[in-house]
Amino acid sequence: MLDVIDRELLKGVADLEGIPKGAYNIRKNGKLLARQVSANILIETNEDNTGINIIIKPGTVNESVHIPVILSQADLFDVVKNSFVIGEACDVTIVAGCGIHCGSDKPEGHAGIHEFKIGKSSKVKYVEKHLGVGPGSGKRTLNPVTRVFLEERAHAEMELTQIGGVDNAQRTNEADLGPGSSVLITERVMTDGVQRAVSKNTILLKGEGSRAELISRSVIRGDSRQDFYAVLEARARSYGHLECDAIVMDNGTNETVPSLRSLHPDAELTHEAAIGKIANSQLMKLMSLGLTYDEAVDRIIRGFLR
Amino acid sequence: MLEIKDLYFSVDEQDAQSVIHTRTIVKGVSFTFKKGKFYAITGPNGSGKTTIAKLIMGINPITSGSVLLEGRDITSLGVTERARAGIAYSFQNPARFKGLTFRDMLSISAGTTDESELVKVLIRVGICSLDFLDKEVGHALSGGEIKKIELATTIARNPKVAIYDEPDTGIDLWTIGPMIELLKRERDENGATTIVVSHNEKFLQAAEEILLIRDGQIMHVGDLSSTTPLLQDLDFCNWKTICEGEAYARCHR
Numbered sequence: 001m002l003d004v005i006d007r008e009l010l011k012g013v014a015d016l017e018g019i020p021k022g023a024y025n026i027r028k029n030g031k032l033l034a035r036q037v038s039a040n041i042l043i044e045t046n047e048d049n050t051g052i053n054i055i056i057k058p059g060t061v062n063e064s065v066h067i068p069v070i071l072s073q074a075d076l077f078d079v080v081k082n083s084f085v086i087g088e089a090c091d092v093t094i095v096a097g098c099g100i101h102c103g104s105d106k107p108e109g110h111a112g113i114h115e116f117k118i119g120k121s122s123k124v125k126y127v128e129k130h131l132g133v134g135p136g137s138g139k140r141t142l143n144p145v146t147r148v149f150l151e152e153r154a155h156a157e158m159e160l161t162q163i164g165g166v167d168n169a170q171r172t173n174e175a176d177l178g179p180g181s182s183v184l185i186t187e188r189v190m191t192d193g194v195q196r197a198v199s200k201n202t203i204l205l206k207g208e209g210s211r212a213e214l215i216s217r218s219v220i221r222g223d224s225r226q227d228f229y230a231v232l233e234a235r236a237r238s239y240g241h242l243e244c245d246a247i248v249m250d251n252g253t254n255e256t257v258p259s260l261r262s263l264h265p266d267a268e269l270t271h272e273a274a275i276g277k278i279a280n281s282q283l284m285k286l287m288s289l290g291l292t293y294d295e296a297v298d299r300i301i302r303g304f305l306r
Numbered sequence: 307m308l309e310i311k312d313l314y315f316s317v318d319e320q321d322a323q324s325v326i327h328t329r330t331i332v333k334g335v336s337f338t339f340k341k342g343k344f345y346a347i348t349g350p351n352g353s354g355k356t357t358i359a360k361l362i363m364g365i366n367p368i369t370s371g372s373v374l375l376e377g378r379d380i381t382s383l384g385v386t387e388r389a390r391a392g393i394a395y396s397f398q399n400p401a402r403f404k405g406l407t408f409r410d411m412l413s414i415s416a417g418t419t420d421e422s423e424l425v426k427v428l429i430r431v432g433i434c435s436l437d438f439l440d441k442e443v444g445h446a447l448s449g450g451e452i453k454k455i456e457l458a459t460t461i462a463r464n465p466k467v468a469i470y471d472e473p474d475t476g477i478d479l480w481t482i483g484p485m486i487e488l489l490k491r492e493r494d495e496n497g498a499t500t501i502v503v504s505h506n507e508k509f510l511q512a513a514e515e516i517l518l519i520r521d522g523q524i525m526h527v528g529d530l531s532s533t534t535p536l537l538q539d540l541d542f543c544n545w546k547t548i549c550e551g552e553a554y555a556r557c558h559r
């Protein structure tokens with residue numbers, strides 16, 4: 001059922017050696033390839049057949065859902081709309097991701113629109129990896145949208161990664177926080193050649209005592225370009241922090257625009273932003289431990305994107 | 307054995323009128339560091355101590371002169387090759403990294419990720435906490451912590467020549483004694499030629515020979531008793547224990 005290319009893509013985006021344990025939904029070239037539900041996790045195709053609904057029963061703990069998407073068909077632009085409804089008092093891990101294998105000069109693309117409603121006091125860890133591989137010159141486009149709504153005291157940790165091989169990406173992340181809820185979003189993007197990636201982020205701190213942290217790490221190689229926009233808006237007594245860091249190599253270009261908007265006197269919002277080359281002192285330190293220049297660059301980049 | 311011969315280091319500087327001037331920072335330094343001996347390099351701030359250390363490690367490009375390690379001319383080698391040839395340098399201001407832990411640094415340095423090997427290094431340098439291994443070598447580390455990591459990564463290389471640039475910065479007073487013992491032990495057990503750049507009298511006492519640097523040149527070579535009067539003559543006060551006596555009351559100002 002899974003061929004070698006499928007396996008390579010699944011390994012890259014979901015760390016899967018084959019079919020995962022627990023609940024899963026694997027989509028290949030715009031169609032369902034395999035699905036498994038569990039006693040607590042329901043997966044169904046949505047009404048207008050544009051994606052899936054994942055419904056997690058209240059009180060579900062220590063369970064995971066894998067929903068990878070793999071693409072290896074030329075000239076296909078696959079759009080899916082997935083919706084997650086997570087009940088109260090859950091503790092679950094959701095692994096998503098999209099791998100594109102491009103074998104021809106025809107373009108391929110995917111837009112995954114993921115919406116999460118996280119119930120009271122639930123904890124969700126969401127891991128999403130995007131990867132492009134294959135020898136073809138066709139343009140690979142990935143435009144993910146991630147929207148998360150957190151109810152009272154809910155907590156979400158979102159790890160969003162674009163590892164490489166994606167020519168064009170328009171990334172959108174939105175979070176809406178209820179009272180006492182918290183979110184940690186980490187986005188890591190590496191581009192090379194003439195690739196282009198734009199990330200737009202909006203975080204609304206609506207609930208009293210909510211907390212949000214957004215960390216962005218960009219590595220911009222070759223002639224690629226990455227732009228990062230983030231708006232952190234507080235409408236209640238809350239705390240928010242933006243950290244945007246970009247390493248520029250070769251002739252990469254970058255625009256980083258962090259923006260803080262406080263609509264409540266007790267909001268505490270901070271940001272740090274830095275764009276620059278790899279520090280010479282870091283290279284010298286690793287080279288003085290016996291690494292070559294290229295090995296030192298590689299270690300610094302891998303650490304930075306970890 | 308490490309020999310430096312007639313080392314010069316110059317940089318081009320622009321003045322307010324955009325005129326370029328050549329400034330010579332290291333001015334003809336020659337010395338032979340013998341195998342397994344303990345040396346201290348001292349001298350006023352800005353006299354060129356760190357620059358000399360970086361010329362030896364290959365971090366600063368040598369303007370003229372030569373460096374020989376065990377008789378082999380390594381002047382044309384870069385940092386990586388000099389490290390592999392057996393020179394190690396502990397930075398005065400160590401670099402901080404995002405996402406690299408002490409374990410990563412130590413693994414690179416020791417050339418192994420095997421935890422039992424890394425633990426051996428920790429025991430050797432007297433770091434008792436295993437948790438410390440997974441600390442990020444980032445901005446959250448204290449000044450003393452990062453200097454301990456710097457020292458450990460230098461020792462883990464088992465170098466033939468180890469240069470420690472002000473290893474006591476930020477280190478609590480009661481750790482300095484054990485640190486000196488550690489460096490002496492490394493010298494005795496591994497025959498490491500040990501060079502410590504320091505303003506601290508304890509290191510100067512421990513050294514078999516002290517090189518006093520002033521204005522990019524070696525002003526004096528000798529033991530503590532022959533060096534102390536010269537330190538007091540120099541009009542600066544880096545040597546707290548020496549200068550803060552009644553004899554040098556104006557340093558208290």
Ligand SMILES: Nc1ncnc2c1ncn2[C@@H]1O[C@H](COP(=O)(O)OP(=O)(O)OP(=O)(O)O)[C@@H](O)[C@H]1O
Pocket residue numbers: 317331349350351352353354355356357358398
């Ligand atoms: N690459 C460089 N370019 C320009 N100036 C330099 C460079 N490296 C060192 N200098 C200058 O050379 C002088 C000597 O610096 P160095 O760091 O070697 O002093 P030091 O003796 O180690 O001082 P300290 O005791 O403060 O550590 C200083 O004035 C410094 O600003």
Ligand SMILES: [Mg+2]
Pocket residue numbers: 355356357398471
């Ligand atoms: Mg110095």
